[in-house]
Amino acid sequence: MSEATRDPAADPQAAAATTPEEPEEPRGFWARYARANSLVVTLLAFVAAMVLGGILIAIADTRTQDASHYFFQYPWDTFRYGFAAIWHGYVALFQGAIFNPHTAAKGTWAGYVGPISETLTNATPLILGGLSVGLAFRAGLFNIGGQGQVIMGAVCAGFIGFHYHLPPGLHLLLGIIAGALGGAAWGGLAGLLKAKTGAHEVITTIMLNYVAVSLLAYLLSVKGFQAPPYGQAISNPVYKSAQLPPLLGSSVRVHGGLILAVLAAAFVSWLLNRSTLGFRLKAVGANQYASRTAGMSVEGSYITVMLIAGALCGLAGVSQILGTNSQLTGDIDAGIGFDAITVALLGRANAKGIVAAGLLFGALHAGGTQMQSATGTPIDLVQVIQSLIVLFIAAPMLIRAIFRLKGTAAGVGGGELAKGWNG
Amino acid sequence: MRHSLKIVAALGAASLLIAGCGKPSSSNATDQPTATDSTSGTTSTASLKACMVLDVGGVDDHSFNQSSWAGMTAANKANPNVKISYVSSASQNDYVPNLTAETNKGCDTVIAVGGLMGAAVAKIAKKNPDQHYAEIDSPSSGKNVYGLQYNTAQGGFLGGYLAAAMTKTGKVATYGGLNIPPVTIYMDGFWEGVQYFNQQKGKNVQVLGWDEKNQKGGTFAQSFTDANKGKQLTAQFQQQGADIVFPVAGGTGIGSAAAAAASGGQLSVIWVDTDGCESVAQYCKYFLTSVTKNLADSVEEYVNKAASGQFPQGNYVGTLENDGTGLAPFHDFDSKVPAEVKSELDTVKQDIISGKIKITSPSQPQ
Known part of the structure; x- marks a missing residue:
C-alpha cells in the first residue's frame, strides 16, 4: 500500500482512473454513485480492506501479541509472527474459497471441488438478496426488509416441503413458487403501505422484519411445524422430493439454487435494460415528480417493485431451506437480508455487478470458515473485511486520497454527503 | 526537522517505558515447537x-x-x-x-x-x-x-421446591429468554417443584410467569442479553407480590439480580445454568441458589x-x-435456609432419582 501511495504514476490502474469528467452534475443517487465509483475504486477498496484486515489478523494472533510485549527488545519477532499470521490467514482464506491442495491430495471429488462449491453455496442467496435490494434501489426504494422476506420465503417453501407428499418435480416447483410468493407478499405489503399511505419503506420493512422473526419463532413451537420430539426450536426436515438437486454431486453442497440465482440475474438485467416496466421503475427512482407529471403511476411502481424485490428475497429463502439446509431454525435468514444490502451497494445495483459481488462475498465467507478452522482467526474478521470494502466504496474520496488518485474533485463527495438516499 | 526530532524523542521515551514491561519468555526466544513434540513423544x-x-x-x-x-x-x-x-x-x-x-x-x-x-x-x-x-x-x-x-427439569424442580419453602409472600416468579424447550424445561421443573410443595404441605404458593399446562403462555424477555428487560419484568413480578424470581434467560437475568439489589432484601433470585456466585459474583448475596446445568x-x-x-x-x-444438573450451594443464604428445608430437599432429590416423584415436563430428553 505504501508504495502505491508514494508513486501513483507507476500504477497503471491509478492512471486509468483519471478519466476526464463530464461537466454537469448527474441526477439521482445511483447516477452519482455509479459515476463516483469506477471499477478501479472498487478494486482499490478491496485491496485497502484486505490490508486493514491483515493488520487485524496480526493483532488478533496470540503469538504476535506475546511477541509485542517485548517489542523493543526483539522487534523482529513481532513482525515475523505478524506477517506469518497474515500469510497463513489469507492462504487459508484462499484454500477455503477456491482450491485446497490438502483436501485435493486425498483424491476425492469433494476434495477438489469442495471449496468452489462452498463459495457458490454461500453466494447463491447473497446474489438473490442483492438483486432484490438492488432492484428496489433503482426504483428509489431502500429495501431493509430482506430479513423478513427471506424468512417468509423460507417458511412458505419449507411448509410445502415438509407438509405435503408430492411427486418429485412438482413438489420442488410448488416449493419454489410458494417461497417466491411468501417473499413477494411480505415485500409487497411494504410497497402497498408506501403507495397508499406514504409510510416510509425503511420503517415498514424493518418493522416487518420483527414480525417475521417473531412469527417464525412462534411457528417453531407449533406441533406439525416443529420437529419431534419437540426438544428444540427446529422444524421438520423438508422431503427429498422438494429439495433443490445438487449440482456437483451429492458429496458437496452447491445446489440448484444457483441456477435460480443466475436466472433471476438475467431477469433483473432484462427488466432494467430492456423492458418498459424497468424504464418506468428507473424513471420513478430518478425523479418521482417528473415521472408523475409524465403520466406514470408512481404508486403502482412502488407496489410492483416491492413485489418483485420481495419475490427475489423469497427465492433466497428457498435456496436456504430447499437447498443449503433442510430444516427451519430461528436464524434461517443467516444475515442474508442485511448482507444483501452491501452486495447491492458493491454491485452498484446492476445485475452483473451484483453477481460478481455475491460471488466475492460468498468466497470470503467460505474462506473465512477455513481460516477459522486452520488458523483460529475468528470468522468475524471476514465480516469486518466485507464491511470495510463497502465503507471504502461508500467513501470514494477516502480511497482516492489514500491512493492519490487524481480526477473527481470534492464535488462528488460533498454532494453525496449532503443528499440522502432518495435525493 | 522539528517534527522528526519530536518523534524520535517520543519513541525513545516510549521505548524506555515499555522496555521494562516485558521480556521474551524462554520458549518464545528459542522458537519452541520442538518442546511440544518431545513431550508428546514420551507421554503418548x-x-x-x-x-x-x-x-x-x-x-x-x-x-x-x-x-x-x-x-x-x-x-x-x-x-x-x-x-x-x-x-x-x-x-x-x-x-x-x-x-x-x-x-x-x-x-x-x-x-x-x-x-x-x-x-x-x-x-x-x-x-x-x-x-x-x-x-x-x-x-x-x-x-x-x-x-x-x-434433564434440567430435575434441577428446576428442586429450585421450585426451595422457592416455595422460602417465600414469605406466597408468590414466586419465573421468566424465560425465549419460549424454546431448552429454556422452558427449567421453568417446567420450577413450576412442578412448587406444585409438589403445595401438595405436600397443603399450601397455595403461586407461580407467576409460567404454567406447565399452558406451554404457549408465560413471560419471556425475548432476549438473552437485555438486562434492562430483565429488570423491568422482575419489577413487575415484585409489584404483583413475588419475592423470589427465577430468570432462565442468560445475561437478561442480570437485570433480575440488579432489581434484587435495589429492593433492599425484599427480593431474591435463583440463578440458572451456572453457579451465579461464580459467574455473576458481584450479585452473589442476592442469589438464594442456582439451578445448574x-x-x-x-x-x-x-x-x-x-x-x-x-x-x-x-x-x-x-x-x-x-x-x-442440580442446585448450587446456598452461599450467603446458607444460614437463612432452615435445616428442615435442606433435609426435605435431600429427600425430594432422592425421590426424583428413585422415580418416586415423576417429572412431567414435555421438554425432557427422551
Missing part, C-alpha cells in the same frame, strides 16, 4: 486433539458455548497433551462447513455444541464413520456420535475418556443422580 498414552464447533453466539456468550468450552479448557489444563481448539458459527449455514473443516483437520474428536446442530452432525458422522463426534443437547445419531443431554464437567469427562483411548458410545443424560 493420553493425548488427544479435541475440536469444538460452537453454535451462534460466540465463545463468550455466558451460556452453553462458554460452559462447553470451559470443559475443554479444564481438560487441557489438567492434561496439556489434550490439544483444544474451537470454531464458532455465524449462522446455521456454517454448521456443515465447520464440521467438515474440523473433520478434515485431523481432530480425534469433534464436539458439536447445541441441539440445532444435531442433523448436521448426523449427516457428517455418517459420511465419516471412523471419526468420533460428540453432540451436546441432542441424542446420539450413530455409533461414532456420543450424545450429551441434560453441568456442561463443563460432562464435556471435560468426555474429553478425558476420549484421551485415554476409550471413546464412550450412546447417550449421557445429565440428571440429579450424576450431578449433570
Whole structure:
C-alpha cells in the first residue's frame, strides 16, 4: 500500500482512473454513485480492506501479541509472527474459497471441488438478496426488509416441503413458487403501505422484519411445524422430493439454487435494460415528480417493485431451506437480508455487478470458515473485511486520497454527503 | 526537522517505558515447537486433539458455548497433551462447513455444541464413520456420535421446591429468554417443584410467569442479553407480590439480580445454568441458589475418556443422580435456609432419582 501511495504514476490502474469528467452534475443517487465509483475504486477498496484486515489478523494472533510485549527488545519477532499470521490467514482464506491442495491430495471429488462449491453455496442467496435490494434501489426504494422476506420465503417453501407428499418435480416447483410468493407478499405489503399511505419503506420493512422473526419463532413451537420430539426450536426436515438437486454431486453442497440465482440475474438485467416496466421503475427512482407529471403511476411502481424485490428475497429463502439446509431454525435468514444490502451497494445495483459481488462475498465467507478452522482467526474478521470494502466504496474520496488518485474533485463527495438516499 | 526530532524523542521515551514491561519468555526466544513434540513423544498414552464447533453466539456468550468450552479448557489444563481448539458459527449455514473443516483437520474428536446442530452432525458422522463426534443437547445419531443431554427439569424442580419453602409472600416468579424447550424445561421443573410443595404441605404458593399446562403462555424477555428487560419484568413480578424470581434467560437475568439489589432484601433470585456466585459474583448475596446445568464437567469427562483411548458410545443424560444438573450451594443464604428445608430437599432429590416423584415436563430428553 505504501508504495502505491508514494508513486501513483507507476500504477497503471491509478492512471486509468483519471478519466476526464463530464461537466454537469448527474441526477439521482445511483447516477452519482455509479459515476463516483469506477471499477478501479472498487478494486482499490478491496485491496485497502484486505490490508486493514491483515493488520487485524496480526493483532488478533496470540503469538504476535506475546511477541509485542517485548517489542523493543526483539522487534523482529513481532513482525515475523505478524506477517506469518497474515500469510497463513489469507492462504487459508484462499484454500477455503477456491482450491485446497490438502483436501485435493486425498483424491476425492469433494476434495477438489469442495471449496468452489462452498463459495457458490454461500453466494447463491447473497446474489438473490442483492438483486432484490438492488432492484428496489433503482426504483428509489431502500429495501431493509430482506430479513423478513427471506424468512417468509423460507417458511412458505419449507411448509410445502415438509407438509405435503408430492411427486418429485412438482413438489420442488410448488416449493419454489410458494417461497417466491411468501417473499413477494411480505415485500409487497411494504410497497402497498408506501403507495397508499406514504409510510416510509425503511420503517415498514424493518418493522416487518420483527414480525417475521417473531412469527417464525412462534411457528417453531407449533406441533406439525416443529420437529419431534419437540426438544428444540427446529422444524421438520423438508422431503427429498422438494429439495433443490445438487449440482456437483451429492458429496458437496452447491445446489440448484444457483441456477435460480443466475436466472433471476438475467431477469433483473432484462427488466432494467430492456423492458418498459424497468424504464418506468428507473424513471420513478430518478425523479418521482417528473415521472408523475409524465403520466406514470408512481404508486403502482412502488407496489410492483416491492413485489418483485420481495419475490427475489423469497427465492433466497428457498435456496436456504430447499437447498443449503433442510430444516427451519430461528436464524434461517443467516444475515442474508442485511448482507444483501452491501452486495447491492458493491454491485452498484446492476445485475452483473451484483453477481460478481455475491460471488466475492460468498468466497470470503467460505474462506473465512477455513481460516477459522486452520488458523483460529475468528470468522468475524471476514465480516469486518466485507464491511470495510463497502465503507471504502461508500467513501470514494477516502480511497482516492489514500491512493492519490487524481480526477473527481470534492464535488462528488460533498454532494453525496449532503443528499440522502432518495435525493 | 522539528517534527522528526519530536518523534524520535517520543519513541525513545516510549521505548524506555515499555522496555521494562516485558521480556521474551524462554520458549518464545528459542522458537519452541520442538518442546511440544518431545513431550508428546514420551507421554503418548493420553493425548488427544479435541475440536469444538460452537453454535451462534460466540465463545463468550455466558451460556452453553462458554460452559462447553470451559470443559475443554479444564481438560487441557489438567492434561496439556489434550490439544483444544474451537470454531464458532455465524449462522446455521456454517454448521456443515465447520464440521467438515474440523473433520478434515485431523481432530480425534469433534464436539458439536447445541441441539440445532444435531442433523448436521448426523449427516457428517455418517459420511465419516471412523471419526468420533460428540453432540451436546441432542441424542446420539450413530455409533461414532456420543450424545450429551441434560434433564434440567430435575434441577428446576428442586429450585421450585426451595422457592416455595422460602417465600414469605406466597408468590414466586419465573421468566424465560425465549419460549424454546431448552429454556422452558427449567421453568417446567420450577413450576412442578412448587406444585409438589403445595401438595405436600397443603399450601397455595403461586407461580407467576409460567404454567406447565399452558406451554404457549408465560413471560419471556425475548432476549438473552437485555438486562434492562430483565429488570423491568422482575419489577413487575415484585409489584404483583413475588419475592423470589427465577430468570432462565442468560445475561437478561442480570437485570433480575440488579432489581434484587435495589429492593433492599425484599427480593431474591435463583440463578440458572451456572453457579451465579461464580459467574455473576458481584450479585452473589442476592442469589438464594442456582439451578445448574453441568456442561463443563460432562464435556471435560468426555474429553478425558476420549484421551485415554476409550471413546464412550450412546447417550449421557445429565440428571440429579450424576450431578449433570442440580442446585448450587446456598452461599450467603446458607444460614437463612432452615435445616428442615435442606433435609426435605435431600429427600425430594432422592425421590426424583428413585422415580418416586415423576417429572412431567414435555421438554425432557427422551
